[in-house]
Amino acid sequence: MPAVRGDGMRGLAVFISDIRNCKSKEAEIKRINKELANIRSKFKGDRTLDGYQKKKYVCKLLFIFLLGHDIDFGHMEAVNLLSSNKYSEKQIGYLFISVLVNTNSELIKLIIQSIKNDLQSRNPIHVNLALQCIANIGSKEMAEAFGNEIPKLLVSGDTMDVVKQSAALCLLRLFRTSQEIIPGGEWTSRIIHLLNDQHMGVVTAATSLIDALVKKNPDEYKGCVSLAVSRLSRIVTASYTDLQDYTYYFVPAPWLSVKLLRLLQNYTPPAEDPGVRGRLNECLDTILNKAQEPPKSKKVQHSNAKNAVLFEAISLIIHNDSEANLLVRACNQLGQFLSNRETNLRYLALESMCHLATSEFSHEAVKKHQEVVILSMKMEKDVSVRQQAVDLLYAMCDKTNAEEIVQEMLNYLETADYSIREEMVLKVAILAEKYATDYTWYVDVILNLIRIAGDYVSEEVWYRVIQIVINRDEVQGYAAKTVFEALQAPACHENMVKVGGYILGEFGNLIAGDHRSSPSVQFQLLHSKYHLCSPMTRALLLSTYIKFVNLFPEIRTQVQDVFKQHSNLRSADAELQQRASEYLQLSIIASPDVLATVLEEMPAFPERESSILAVLKKKKPGRVPENEIKEGKSPTPATNHNNDVNNSTSTVSGDLLGLSTPPTSQPGSGNTGVLLDVLGDIYGKSNSATQNNMYNPKKFVCKNNGVLFENDLIQIGVKSEFRQNLGRLGLFYGNKTSLPLQNFVPTLLWNDEQASKMSIQIKPVEPTLEAGAQIQQMLNAECIDDYTDAPSMAISFTHNNVSQKINLKLPLTINKFFEPTDMNGESFFARWKNLAGGNQQRSQKIFKASTPMDLQAARTKIMGFGMQLLDGIDPNPDNFVCAGIIHMRTQQVGCLLRLEPNKNAQMYRLTVRSSKESVSVEICDLLADQF
Structure with a gap:
């Protein structure tokens, strides 16, 4: 509401005081009804009301509405105020319309005409009022009425700066309502040059x-990258006196810097031109x-502005994931924040370091802060930081x-907050399985988990530990001994x-064989827990008892006595009653051979894949960093012993995709089909963390699993495996918002000519992706002939009534269909010479390393490319x-490759030879792009 100063609108001040x-x-209510009656009579009976009086009464109606009362008159008087030349009267008219006029109102045509008149006014204040009103209403009608005029205002050389600023924000508001209003063609360049x-x-x-425009059509607005970098460079190198009007506590234009850094995160890489990238x-x-x-000011506003730019810059460095030096420096900077007195800074530092830990360049740098992170887990006061x-x-x-x-995580579990215990248990179980070099250690960890946090x-x-013990003979005796000792504790979790x-x-x-764990002792120990357990656990124990009858015939009578107990044969639980009676009869009438x-x-x-990761992602969608489970496999409970494991696991996902690893796949071949957590960070990003657009199809040339695309709304992960000329992809769509994604339709962009090179079959998905949910889509591919361009997919959906469309390349490059071939030096060089007959059989590239040369990192990339790395073949190690x-x-094409690094010149020479020129060229181009 406008301020009431002096005698201005005295009646309004008195009315507010009365209320x-x-x-x-x-x-x-009585006072309001009295005032409404007075205003109504004034509007109907007094035709001599001037602009001031109309303004005063319209202000009273606005105040009454804000108190929660319905207003059903006064709209026409508010519209009349729009034609006034006085700023205060026009302002109140626009305010009333913005708040109270429905877009379906009959007055909307009059309002639109008044707004058009103001947009054509020479008074910038009137133009700004009109733009603010359009943005406040932001309806499709407004978009249709002014979609042509506002872009003209925005790029016109005659428009004042303050109007351009409002026009840009108004156009952004309308674009979110109707994305069709932004013109293309030459308008694109004119908007970018703002x-x-x-x-x-x-x-x-x-x-x-x-x-916002880049998120809809990144290719069309790609020209903004160089201009954004140029503007950012000018801001970053400026002193606070150069941009005095836009300096906030000695930090030049911090909010614009943050916006530019976010804009650049829409592209991967943000700049293809080496000069711009530099x-x-x-x-x-x-x-x-x-x-x-050293800080130029001790005030918190200075550090907040400075850190806002810093964290956004670190987010861009992480997004690029290519500059090893910057990644390590970012990690070291974040490490300093881990001991900062500000809780928010410590939280943001830990969150950003989670992303750095997944980069091959900065993982080791993150590990240097392990002790500080462990202290944070134990000593932090804020549970979100822990x-x-x-x-x-x-x-x-x-x-x-x-x-x-x-x-350390096990030690902390004993005193951990209840809200994070279950998630910690899952993470400890995943890490123990993934990095277990000795499965006795894994068994110890899981049993400790149950002892410390059994409820979680x-x-x-516990299914998983059983599956691992059953599948590995070497750990079975140790597991039996360890669990026997654990059961002897007075308080034993179910x-x-x-x-x-x-x-x-x-x-x-x-x-x-040990008298301390004889059959009778084992049976008595288990049965001492029987009456304290739930019916489901009792049913499992009954199955164990009948197993004992087969293993230890000498305690048959003891077991049969338990089956005969009234509490079992006459149990109210039908499952217990049935098991007891059937097992009793089986132990009586079956011969030893039949029983065995x-x-x-x-x-x-x-x-198969482990289901523990699926549970963790279901609890905290996107929270799990990318990780492989050891061996990439998890058994599905089989049919024996009892039905408890079988029936229970049918209600959970035994694995996320069900892709099995090809028996012939070799470590590092790039075709291992291991499970990754394909969602990124969904919850927890509201704490000033950056919501990014992440899309880098090139990184999947040498890997099969990971996050393919990510923005504020959705995260798309991929998990794939390949065998000979067949490939299978699982696409995971994760909704990162609190609203469902409607009309969700992924469409394959693959024409008839391309289909002659590769056959692709794709399964449809449900049209609605619920808030926070994840769905998967299967895609089967067959390589028919060699090709150069990977297939694309368009994903369209509606979020909050706004249409969205995403175009992305699928990770189906030709190298995915490699079968690694082992050969000795003599065979290799004989074949190499045979393929040297003509240029049509080879392709060569000499290029500069885009990052400091790291032979170990290069080795990792080449192993992921899909070919067999032949060590000790080349005279140069x-x-x-x-x-x-x-x-x-249609055919099989043999392919040989040689990559020669020149450390002094920081250059690579890559040579590829095959029996087909197009294959040589494509393989050479694909691998060269990785360096």
């Missing part, structure tokens, strides 16, 4: 608009340098520090009883030599 002085709700405007306010508003890296380097400088520390420990864990991190151990965790019952029922005979056949040891579980066969339906 505030009302002693009851009834008195307030980034060069001399007025910083115009540039700030235009950056917000361009960011300038951007200089900007990021300068921002990191300034973060090290949770973030747990996430970072999970992300930084590898084979070198797994045992230490797992032990989900079924999937999950421990389940694990103990299952393992002793299968492998109790392995420890029965029926109750034989559980067979090995079929190898630094050279990489590979061989492979590309499988197609």
Whole structure:
């Protein structure tokens, strides 16, 4: 509401004072009704009302509406105020319309005409009022009425800066309502060049608009990258006196810097031109340098502005994931924040380091802060910071520090907050399985988990330890002994009883030779827990008892006595009653041979993906950093012992995709089909973390699993496997918002000519993706002939009534159909010489390394490319030599590769030879792009 000064609108001031002085709700309503009656009579009976009086009465109606009362008159008087030349009267008219006029109102035509008149006015104040009203209403009618005029205002050379600024924000509001209003063609260049405007306010508003336009059509607005980098460079290198009007507590234009850094995160890589990329890296380097400088002010506003730019720059560095030096420096800078007194800074530092931990360039740098992160997990006062520390420990864990991190997490579990215990249990179980070099350690960890936090151990965790023990002979005796000792504790969790019952029922005979764990002792120990357990656990124990009858005939009578107990044969639980009666009869009438056949040891579980990751992602969508489960396989419970495991696991996903690893796949071949967590960070990003657009199809040339695309709304992950000329992709769509994604339709962009090269079959998905949910889509591909361009997919959906469309390349490059081929040096060079007959059989590239040369990183990329890396073949130990066969339906093409690094010149020479020129060229181009 406008301020009431002096005698201005005295009646309004008196009315507001009367309302505030009302002693009851009834008195307030009475006073309001009296005023409404007075205003109505004035509007109807007094035709001599001037603009001031109309303004005063319209203000009273606005105040009454804001108190929660319906207003059904006064609209026409408000519209009449729009034609006034006085700013205060026009302002109140626009305010009333913005708040109270429905878009379906009959007055909308009059309102639109008045707004058009003001947009054509020479008075910039009137133009701004009109633009603000359009933006406040923001309806489709407004978009249709003014969609042509506002862009003209925005790019016109005659428009004042303050109007351009409002026009950009108004156009952004209308674009979110109706994306068709933005013209293309020459308008694209004119809008992009607003980034060069001399007025910083115009540039700030235009950056917000361009960011939204880029998200819809990144290719069309790609020209904004160089201008954004140029503008960012000028801001970063400027002193606070150069941009005095836009300096906030000694930080030049911090909010514009943040917007530009976010804009650049829409592209991967943000700049293809080496000059632009170099300038951007200089900007990021300068921002990191300034973060090290002593603060120019002790006020919190200075540090907030400075850190806002710093964290956005770090987000861009992480998004690029290509500059090793910047990534390590960013990690070191974040490490300093881990000990900062500000809780928010510590939280944001831990969150950003989670992303850095997944980069091959900065993973080791993150590990250097392990001790500080462990202290954060234990000592932080804020539970959200402790949770973030747990996430970072999970992300930084590898084979070198797994045992230490797992032990620290186990120690903390005893005093951890209840809200994070279940998630910690899942993470400890995943890490223990992934990095277990000795499965006795894995068994110890899981049993400790059950002992420390048994209530938070989900079924999937204890299923998994049973599956691993059954599939590995070397750990069965140790597991039986360990679980037997654990069951002797006076207070034993029911999950421990389940694990103990299952393992002793299968492998109790392995420890029965010791009198301390004789068959009778095992049976009595388990049965001492029987009456304290739930019906489901009792049913499992009954199955263990009948197994004992087969393993230990000497305690048959003891077991039969338990089956005969009234509490079992007459149990109210039908499952217990049925098991007791059937097992009793089986133990009586079955011969030893029949009993041994029926109750034989559980067979090995079929190898499939672990379900623990699926449970973790379901609990916290997107929270899990990318991780592989050890061996990439998880058994699905088989049919034997009892039905408890089978029936329960049918209600959860045994694995996310069901892709099995090809038996012939070799470590590092790139075709291992292991499971990754394909969602990124969904929850927890509201704490000033950056919502990014992430799309880099090139990184999938040398990997099969990971996040393919990510923005504020959706995350798309991929998991794939290939065998000869066949490929299978699982696409995972994760909704990152609190609203459902409607009309969700993925469409394959693949014409008839392309279809002659590759056959693709895609399964449809449900049209609605619920809030926070994840769905998967299967795609089968067959390579028919060699091709150069990978297939694309268009994904369209509606979010909050706004249409969205995403175009992306699928990770189906020709190298995915490689079969690694092993050969000795003599065979390799003989074949190499045979393929040297003509240029049509080879392709060669000499190129400069885009990052500091790292032969170990190069080795990792080449191994992921899909060919067989032949060590010791080349006389120069630094050279990489590979061989492979590309499988197609019509033919098989042998391919040889040689990569020669020149460390002094920081150059690579890549040579590819094959029996087909097009294959040589494509393989050479694909691999060269990785360096």
